[in-house]
Amino acid sequence: MNVTQSFCIAVGIIGLSGCQLTTSQPVSHTFNDPVPIHDYQLPVFPQGMTSLGNYRQQRNQDIWYWTELENHTFQRGENLIVQVIANKPLSQPPAQFSFSLPANPGERKYNSIGAYQHWVSVMPNGDRCTYSQQHTKRMNKYLSIFIHHCAPEDQHNLSWLDNLKPSFFLEER
Numbered sequence: 001m002n003v004t005q006s007f008c009i010a011v012g013i014i015g016l017s018g019c020q021l022t023t024s025q026p027v028s029h030t031f032n033d034p035v036p037i038h039d040y041q042l043p044v045f046p047q048g049m050t051s052l053g054n055y056r057q058q059r060n061q062d063i064w065y066w067t068e069l070e071n072h073t074f075q076r077g078e079n080l081i082v083q084v085i086a087n088k089p090l091s092q093p094p095a096q097f098s099f100s101l102p103a104n105p106g107e108r109k110y111n112s113i114g115a116y117q118h119w120v121s122v123m124p125n126g127d128r129c130t131y132s133q134q135h136t137k138r139m140n141k142y143l144s145i146f147i148h149h150c151a152p153e154d155q156h157n158l159s160w161l162d163n164l165k166p167s168f169f170l171e172e173r
Contacts, residue, residue: 032058042067043083043143044113045167048160062086064094069149073127078150085143089135093146101131101146111162116145118161128156134164 034055039045042054042065052068062084069079082093092100106117116134123129132147147161 037065040167043085043167044081044145045165046081046160047163047165066097071150072155073123073150073152078129078148080146080148082146083143084146085141087141089137089142090144090146093148097146097148099131099146099148101133106131106133109162111164113145113164113166116161118147118158120156120158122153123150126153127151128153130156130158130161132161 034057037054037056039051039054041056046067046069050070052070054067055065057064063086065083065085067081069081071079078099080097080099082097084090084094102119102121104119106119108115108117110116111134113134114136116132118130118132121129121131127150129148129150132145132149134145136143145164151157
């Protein structure tokens, strides 16, 4: 037996044993491109805010929605409403949205969806940035809502957080 035949047999044996060591369960990842949607297609509608665009994206078992709001201050990762329907509630917005919630407990309030908490941070230039987090459950799925909204000091208003309107996901069935 020559060296080439021995090498081919060795590679074949290693290849076959490697195939036997791999799992036979298929792994499925689904990432669809974001698609623009209308306001009424959001799980929660931001009543009283001007939206520049709404998007939906399927990511494995989760559905992500996000809304871009008017932006007059241009702080990083600001003026977004992120809504995620998933099997369990999220504690932070997905990293792709470039903002995270403060670690300290926020002020607790209620709106038509239920309890939520929010934080207000004052930026060095006087802009006020609001962060908000809310969770609700419907039919074994959780809706996690995250908001990062900045406005100049003279235009800062939190009343729209109290006026979020439930849409299709929260309708009674």
